[in-house]
Amino acid sequence: MQKKILAFTNLFPRDWEPNRATFNRQQFQKIAEDFKVEVIVPVAWTDMLIAWKNKKLSLSSKDWGGVRATYIPYFFIPRFARWSYGFTMLLSSVFIVSKLIGSERPDVIFATWVYPDAFAAVCLGRLFNIPVVVKVHGSDINEQPKLTGVAMQVSWVLRQASKIVSVSKDLAIKVIDLGAENKQVKVIYNGVDSSVFFPRNQQECRETLSLNKDVKIILYVGNLKKSKGCLELLKAFSIYNQEKNPTELVFVGDGPCKEAIQNQIKGLELDDSIHAVGQKKHELLPIWMGAADLIVLPSHAEGVPNVLLEAMACGRPVVATTVGGIPEVVPDKCGVLVAPHDAILLHKAINDALQQKWVFDEIVRHASQFSWEQNKKSLSTTFLNLIK
Helix, strand or coil: CCCEEEEECCCCCECCECCCCHHHHHHHHHHCCCCEEEEEEEEEHHHHHHHHHCCCCCCCCEECCCCEEEEEEECCCCCCCHHHHHHHHHHHHHHHHHHHHHHCCCCEEEEECHHHHHHHHHHHHHHHCCCEEEEECCHHHHCHHHCCCCHHHHHHHHHHCCEEEECCHHHHHHHHHCCCCHHHEEECCCCECCCCCCCCCHHHHHHHHCCCCCCEEEEEECCCCHHHCHHHHHHHHHHHHHCCCCEEEEEECCCCCHHHHHHHHHHCCCCCCEEEEECCCHHHHHHHHHHCCEEEECCCCCCCCHHHHHHHHCCCCEEEECCCCHHHHCCCCCEEEECCCCHHHHHHHHHHHHHCCCCHHHHHHHHCCCEHHHHHHHHHHHHHHHCC
């Protein structure tokens, strides 16, 4: 009989957010080649309300390429008593999970995001005597333990988990510092779908996207929020542009800094050089990357961002920051790394990267080690070792 994995995470696509956490969707779909995978997706009631107002709400179960997702409302008090969120998520999900377990008991619970998701999942695992594998991503370990009353719960989760999967060595060290035992932790890098992310003809990509064929193009892909360094990138590019370099900057994504970016573009009179094109479907990102000369992600903190792995799989060099697991996956032959929070240093790194002669085949070869196939093999071994 095929073994069953019950994934538990808020990081999964929804009808109104189809691009949400595509790395989890891809990972679960790959695991589903070896296991039966079902996903429980807690959805914050505040997100539900927004979706309902926009007439986009759909919480019915949905199949995502062979992976069935069940969406459940998750209740909490916004911006108050963050320490209680794990308990409220547990209470919001226990009835649905008990029904699922009653119909077909999972062999392993796989929780991705340490708090409140993994807290609720570990409690469910103890309640129903099911081993729990916790996957940590980056911000959940870098930021959540700083919240009042949350650090002790995160430490408890890490000690109670049957196994902890970390997306980088840097994050694994932090997990151990928070209380996990060395033997609990396994580093498994995320993967890239090489059937989608591969080198493409730059001019054809630009023609498809109606982009300028005669300039260098710098690309940012991701959430437009301060912690991703998008405002430093805007400042660094404005300096670069003042030097009369024929270059354009494209922001692909959406987020809280979108309006600030648009206002600065107008204020700097850079409408012809900077383009904020909004969020794009994940399957279109390889075309945007193929059109670019350089992908830049100046984050303040990270685990291992998939956008860098995908950019390198497309044969594109990157400029990124020396945070989290980024130095583990971006060697000198693939990009330029710089300290975070510094637009001047970022400007210099962009200038250096655009002048350097890159060996694109070497970048692609390096990226090939980060595959979902290898990721699946490592995760499958982890799961099977826990199944009695």
